[in-house]
Amino acid sequence: MKGYFTHEEYENEKFIGLDLLEEKIRDVSFFNCTFERCSFLxxxxxxxxxxxCLFKHSNISLTKFQGTHFFDVQFKGCKLLGTDWGSLRGLFKAEFTDCILDSxxxxxxxxxxxxxxxxxxxxASFIDTNLAHAVFDDCDLGGALFDRAILTEADLSTAFNYSIDVSKNTITKAKFSLPEAIILLQNFNIQLI
Incomplete structure (x- = not known):
């Protein structure tokens, strides 16, 4: 389906079941659009x-976002494997529900x-990431790297499998719950009895 998006702007559109494997969709604006069961692999x-915009049950893995702008976007049930969010021009106000953000x-x-x-x-990797007041509700953070991340007042009380070095990250007033929070003591060379 080469050249599906031929206009520079789309508003109030609903796109269902598009297979955009390796497509180049550059310099296009979408406002109040829904993408459902689409593949942007x-x-x-x-x-x-x-x-x-709303992305539902879509595969957005290994997608290039160089200079792309996201504002007030929702991702629901999406695969976002290996996505480099650092290349965006802006990522402002987004919500991720039932998503796979591995790597x-x-x-x-x-x-x-x-x-x-x-x-x-x-x-996943959170290096120099500001996660102040962020909420990780029932999220699996297995193997996620937090380095120089700001987790001030973040809520990880229902998150699990995390390993956060408190000497390398700011966790002031962050919320954790037991027994998972015991892992925060791993770098202090102490024994728990």
């Missing part, structure tokens, strides 16, 4: 913008107040 969405990287991203619900982040 290896697609190039560089320099595009998505405002007030995704969020370098130097401002994700304050973002909401992640029932999502997995196995092997």
């Amino acid at each position: 290896y697609a190039d969405l560089s320099l595009s913008s998505f405002d007030n 995704a990287v969020f370098p130097k991203r401002n994700l304050q107040y973002f909401s992640f619900i029932r999502s997995t982040f196995n092997g």
